[in-house]
Amino acid sequence: MTTATYHAPASLSEALGLLAAHPGAQVLAGGTDLIVQVRAGRAAPSAFIDIKTIAGLTGVRRSGEGFAIGAATPCTALLKDAALCAAWPGVVEAANLIGSVQVRNRATMGGNLCNASPAADSVPALIAAGATCLIAGPQGEREVAVTDLPQGPGRVALQPGELIVELRLPARPMGGGDAYLRGIPRSEMDIAVAGAGVALVLGADGLCTAARVALGAVAPTALLVPEAGAALVGTRIDDAALTRMAAAAQAACKPIDDKRGTAVYRIHMAGVLARRAALIARDRAENNA
Amino acid sequence: MSKVLIATKINGEAHEFACEPSASLLDALRDDLRLTGTKEGCGSGDCGACTVTLDGEMVCACLVLAPEVAGRQVGTVEGIAEDGALHPLQAKFLEHAALQCGFCTPGFLVAAKNLLDRNPDPSEHEVRFWLAGNLCRCTGYDKIVRAVLDAAAELRQERAGA
Numbered sequence: 001m002t003t004a005t006y007h008a009p010a011s012l013s014e015a016l017g018l019l020a021a022h023p024g025a026q027v028l029a030g031g032t033d034l035i036v037q038v039r040a041g042r043a044a045p046s047a048f049i050d051i052k053t054i055a056g057l058t059g060v061r062r063s064g065e066g067f068a069i070g071a072a073t074p075c076t077a078l079l080k081d082a083a084l085c086a087a088w089p090g091v092v093e094a095a096n097l098i099g100s101v102q103v104r105n106r107a108t109m110g111g112n113l114c115n116a117s118p119a120a121d122s123v124p125a126l127i128a129a130g131a132t133c134l135i136a137g138p139q140g141e142r143e144v145a146v147t148d149l150p151q152g153p154g155r156v157a158l159q160p161g162e163l164i165v166e167l168r169l170p171a172r173p174m175g176g177g178d179a180y181l182r183g184i185p186r187s188e189m190d191i192a193v194a195g196a197g198v199a200l201v202l203g204a205d206g207l208c209t210a211a212r213v214a215l216g217a218v219a220p221t222a223l224l225v226p227e228a229g230a231a232l233v234g235t236r237i238d239d240a241a242l243t244r245m246a247a248a249a250q251a252a253c254k255p256i257d258d259k260r261g262t263a264v265y266r267i268h269m270a271g272v273l274a275r276r277a278a279l280i281a282r283d284r285a286e287n288n289a
Numbered sequence: 290m291s292k293v294l295i296a297t298k299i300n301g302e303a304h305e306f307a308c309e310p311s312a313s314l315l316d317a318l319r320d321d322l323r324l325t326g327t328k329e330g331c332g333s334g335d336c337g338a339c340t341v342t343l344d345g346e347m348v349c350a351c352l353v354l355a356p357e358v359a360g361r362q363v364g365t366v367e368g369i370a371e372d373g374a375l376h377p378l379q380a381k382f383l384e385h386a387a388l389q390c391g392f393c394t395p396g397f398l399v400a401a402k403n404l405l406d407r408n409p410d411p412s413e414h415e416v417r418f419w420l421a422g423n424l425c426r427c428t429g430y431d432k433i434v435r436a437v438l439d440a441a442a443e444l445r446q447e448r449a450g451a
Contacts, residue, residue: 050357102337105347
């Protein structure tokens, strides 16, 4: 298909060296986006740098009070980590809505982020959870909020020679809960028409003390909507608060019309999904109080 | 571009093949190893016709680069029958007429076996979701789902009797 070479580095420093030595190289994680793009002629890397062979870039580990998910960890591997599933079920569920089992066994968390589809399912869930990513490159390492990485369809704020090492999730706060929902016309194997991730915290008195609402597929990048989160804070996530939250979410949408849905439908669905996700997150938070 | 030599295990047997570094596992299986049971449908991970297992996890062979399988275990539809005897899944696909043109069948068999290997008693719901990444444009799926459930029941009986 191309004349690209294939490299399987054993360490992060080797991978960074290969990226520096091969201008036009692309990082290969699960390949479920990159290989499709290469076959379609939309990408023509000079080399594939496979990061799955690097120890530490696959798998979930405890990191302080929270979690570190290796950038090359496939979506299905998250399901095997009981502590992660208990702490951030919305993130795990979002990653396991993507594609089919075949695809999720390959598709990675770092790849879903770097492919920078506005409709990437894991990204709103990660943003709602307050995730960051650790980036390594020629200048060393830096940590960036997931919400700051996507710059537009197919574009992320990575410099040449940089790659994502891991995604970091904080410890789930006491009384915290999260959820992600997406709308698609069928039950599997489709791309979100709209998606909503919600993470919130309930205090001992049942009042919401913090909330983050993020939307997918309704703008060029996944959106964090602070006004939507603020509409829940100080409330019992009652109907009036949910209505204000959904309205704030809808007000932030800047979607396109395409074959998957009209802009009007996407805006409507963003509010519906945010509301439903907030209710699931509230139930989970009550169980974690 | 010079070819690279890859050593791997396919259906438990050691194999070596030479391929372009950017060749897919699907191309290597079909063109270099002449294991043509694995089919190419869409070439983009949507149809599941090229489903194989890689270290026991099912993947689309079209979305795996051939050099990635060096030193690993690949399972294809050719490895499902044992000693020339059809696997119960294969027999039930025939019995239930769970195929018409047959092009999607190898992918369905590999995916269904991967499910039954980890869950011997799946619900119809679980079967349908597990097989969501395999497309069939002939049967309408119902016969496939029934064949998988029937094969699961037979395998449970075999195990109980063993």
